[in-house]
Amino acid sequence: MKKRTEKLLALATLLAMGTTALASCGNKAASGESASGEAKSEGKVALSMAIWDEKQRAMTESLVEAYTKAHPNVSIEVQLTPYKGGEYWTKLEAAATGGKAPDVFWLNVLHTDSYVDGGILADLSDAIAKSDIKDNFPESLVNNYVRDGKNYAVPKDFDTNALWYNKEIFDEAGVSYPTNDMSYEDLVAKAEELKQAGLDEGVYPFACPVDFQTWYYQTVFANGGWILSEDKKSSGYEDPKTQGGIQCWIDMIDKELSPSSAALSETSADAMFEGGQLAMTFAGSYMVPEYTSNDNIKDKIDCVELPSFNGVDTNCINGLGFAVYEGSKNKEAATDFAIWLSSKEAMDIQGNTGVVISARNESQELFAKSSDKYALAVYTAHTDKAYPLPVCKNAAQLYDMESKALQKAYSGEESLAEACKALKTEADAFLAKNQ
Incomplete structure (x- = not known):
């Protein structure tokens, strides 16, 4: 634990230095302080989910409502922290250092390498292999979160230009x-x-x-x-x-x-x-x-x-993913929720808002259909040819x-x-x- 804490403290310092460069693709972020999913009495499982965009709060609450309706033993608290000034990442890293990060949280590709190195991210490879994700999402978006053959997040959405x-x-x-x-x-x-x-x-x-x-x-x-x-x-x-x-x-x-x-x-x-x-x-x-x-x-x-x-x-393609905290006390339940968030039901809920382009192939068209006033289909016209954002640690x-x-x-x-x-x-x- 001492080694992981040292890594996380170093990580927090490094990431704080680079927050200003993230405005074009992540200028809408925030984090959540966590009460990382301790099981309540009577078999209840309490999860927390961190997001960063006020425009997506209502949509996220709708996702939570749909999931918990089908899983009445689970409760999920949505935690929103503004992205401005890197507040989301600062708060997330502080929570992870204390062992209390949110169970599920938004992750962008820019932070993936550092968070893998810091031990923050759970390996979702087995869960993703059992799902239909690899057959129904753009390969470039799935691979955004693969490091050394392990997959650390479920694609959420993407942005093009x-x-x-x-x-x-x-x-x-x-x-x-x-x-x-x-x-x-x-x-x-x-x-x-x-x-x-x-x-x-x-x-x-x-x-x-x-x-x-x-x-x-x-x-x-x-x-x-x-x-x-x-x-x-x-x-x-x-x-x-x-x-x-x-x-x-x-x-x-x-x-x-x-x-x-x-x-x-x-x-x-x-x-x-x-x-x-x-x-x-x-x-x-x-x-x-x-x-x-x-x-x-x-x-x-x-x-x-x-x-x-x-x-x-x-075009250049980038996006967000749903990650699971490695230290979650209810990692199995958090992983199940993260995988469900990739389902057509969840992706359609997200896509129908018109706020973001859902990553799932069959849900992408909902972004364009969300408005008959603007030609929004141009954003998904050539996603198969779009260049992924180059990233490193x-x-x-x-x-x-x-x-x-x-x-x-x-x-x-x-x-x-x-x-x-x-x-x-x-x-x-x-x-x-x-x-």
Whole structure:
């Protein structure tokens, strides 16, 4: 126990350093302090479940209600902690260090390696092998949580990306709307057409923030570039193909088709789009509830598929999973609940809310059907071709390192080649320490 506690304390320190890099794919998280499932009298089993998104609280309560109705001997307490500032992970790690983490909790792929090393995650391999998960979920999502042949989480949902546009801005400029068959060159041409039409002051055709998952990873991979080697021992930042997939966004800033990197550091692309300051932007599926409930833009917007790059349909896929605490006093019951959460019944409950895309293949279409106002089917159009997020141990720190280095290139302080050369040296030294 002493060895595990030491690992967890070290883990908490390391993860606290990297929380700022998680905003694009996990900016909606929270943790739960735990009373880890001690059995009550009269045969009752009490479980706790930690989540991080207020928008999913009601849906999660519906899942709990459905499960406990069929399992009257089980009670489940939903614990929500805000994700902001890494509070979810800080609280979860503190609870695990004290041996009282939630029995079931949301896990993202960025924390999987560190939590496996810290002894927090139960091995669900046998339970998953007995279920229908491997036949009914995208292989990339199942494999997100496999380490050394062991599976540590059940896929919950996933997010991909789409191009959103403001129809009012296009109409006023007299420019045709984006379409599903655009290329990167078409995107640039559309942005230039908008600029030449004369947009209102403070309004831009597009935005190019230093955003790995939603922007440049997709074009890096489509261009044949890479971020991490298969053995996680080296980085691909100096590869010309990698840099080509990043430079394309810097070029748009240089052409003033996007706000400067300094402006986007102060006001996010999402905030600018919601404020009517962008004609187009990229957005993950996790932003859909926010966009479509925003009174300023909800009646003016729609979405299409991401533009292809070098003839390649491109997207980056990431998601969440349901994990079980290794130290749970009711691990068998917690595992049963986690596996049930992958069932069609559970995935349909989740999918019908329209808040996230359920990971189960036959439930994915519910996200698109949740609204007849927006073309949300674009988010699941090419999931079979989407690139999984590259991860390593303490990946959040790598992303933070990457963001800081690339910010110098986006701002013009350094050339991309100079920034990537220094980044590779720093990243490879980091990877050597995190094997």
